[in-house]
Amino acid sequence: MDNTTPASDRPAGPRPGGRSARVRAQVLEATGRRLAEEGYDALTVDRVAEAAGVHRTTVYRRWRDVGGLLADLLEAAADDAWRPADTGSLEGDLTAMNQEVLDALAARPSLTQALIAASFRSAEAARALRAFWEDRYARSAEAVTRAARRGEVPPGTLARPLLVAATAPLYQELVLLGSPPDPALPAAAARAAALAARAGAFTAPAQG
Secondary structure, eight states: OOOOGGGSSSSSOOOOTTHHHHHHHHHHHHHHHHHHHOOGGGOHHHHHHHHTOOOOOHHHHOOSSSHHHHHHHHHHHHHSSOOOOOOOOOHHHHHHHHHHHHHHHHSOOHHHHHHHHHTTHHHHHHHHHHHHHHHHHHHHHHHHHHHHTSSSSTTTTTHHHHHHHHHHHHHEEEEEEOOOTTHHHHHHHHHHHHHHHHHHHHBOOOOO
16 A cells, blocks of 8 residues: 555556656666665755766755655555555555555655655655555545445445544554564554444545
8 A cells, every 4th residue: 555666666657758768767767766765954956966877956956845745645556556455455556555655665765654754854855655554544445335335344334434443553653653564564464444344434524
């Protein structure tokens, strides 16, 4: 669910753009690598241009500043065909999502954690990161729709609160508390959210 790897680093079909697309891929790869390895404070347009092997004028003209680079990095990360795994059960689907989140947050260096930190320093990065996660939660709602069709959760179960409840423990432990990655956490958090959903914890309140 939380795959913030730039699109340039993932297999993809042919895309139009020629040299412009290649330059974008090089610059975004360098942006993500520099951010993950050195942090927001060390990220500058000049350093990105040098790492990408692109003239600094090209980067300034297209992206303007670090905020523009980060926003485009997240836009590229969202430009994929990701869908939640269909394991045959809500708990299994949530566990698979949580495992992706754990892998992204526990990576060393973690681009996801670096982007979260950068979002507190850059308004453009913050907006882009919110849009990225809005998109991921919207796609993940498919797992809740499937669960409702299977009769695993009550009709009217709200996808967004359920998904937030399932994934929040990962961010709480690894980002806020800095806890070591716990291999059991993805399944445990998924199980708790699935049980709560079956009990009706995420259904819309009755209209009086």
